[in-house]
Amino acid sequence: MAEIGLSPKMLVRDVMSSPAITVEEEATANHVAELMDKHGLGCIIVTGKDGKPIGIITERDLVTRVLAKNIKPDSLKAKDVMTTPLITIEPTETIKEAAKRMRRLNIRRLGVVYKGQLVGLLSSKDILSVMPELIETIQEKALIEGANMAQTTTEESTSLAGYCDRCGGWSDNLKEINGEFICEDCRAELESE
Numbered sequence: 001m002a003e004i005g006l007s008p009k010m011l012v013r014d015v016m017s018s019p020a021i022t023v024e025e026e027a028t029a030n031h032v033a034e035l036m037d038k039h040g041l042g043c044i045i046v047t048g049k050d051g052k053p054i055g056i057i058t059e060r061d062l063v064t065r066v067l068a069k070n071i072k073p074d075s076l077k078a079k080d081v082m083t084t085p086l087i088t089i090e091p092t093e094t095i096k097e098a099a100k101r102m103r104r105l106n107i108r109r110l111g112v113v114y115k116g117q118l119v120g121l122l123s124s125k126d127i128l129s130v131m132p133e134l135i136e137t138i139q140e141k142a143l144i145e146g147a148n149m150a151q152t153t154t155e156e157s158t159s160l161a162g163y164c165d166r167c168g169g170w171s172d173n174l175k176e177i178n179g180e181f182i183c184e185d186c187r188a189e190l191e192s193e
Helices: 029-039 059-067 095-105 124-129 131-156 184-192
Strands: 022-024 043-047 053-058 109-114 117-123 160-163 170-177 180-182
Touching: 022 029, 029 043, 029 059, 043 117, 053 059, 053 109, 095 109, 095 124, 117 124, 124 131, 160 180, 170 184, 180 184
Parallel strands: 022 043
Antiparallel strands: 043 053, 109 117, 160 170, 170 180
């Protein structure tokens, strides 16, 4: 694909959401929910005192660890609700690798970390958003390769085995000429005429 000007790989950095919204581990679950609502997010990254990402709180975490247990959201800290550790990926990894990791670990989000710093978030939704583009690229590549195959096939003009339409003899090397399948000997006679 690179020879036709298309990127051979789509990278995490091409589709990740950046910057990622974070909260400190001491923030209340209520504050986390407010931030999710304010920014229209399905998750928030939790950072430690040093600012490094240590976990993630998803909508599901809030439902199962707060609402389902009928606990007041302002009585729990982010560190009590989060899923830890935060599974991460480098921004230079391919989308294919990210999707494999998500499938293997049965997760829908990855923190994107570069040199130890959180630089973004990649969700399965982000990957799905580029699928139409990837499918179009694959289709375009197939069309180009198909055209190249057709051109090569017509240039080589494939040979067949069967009976010659001129002399009736068997040949393992029939070629179509003007709608007739002709053996090597008959082709040589035609060329000499």
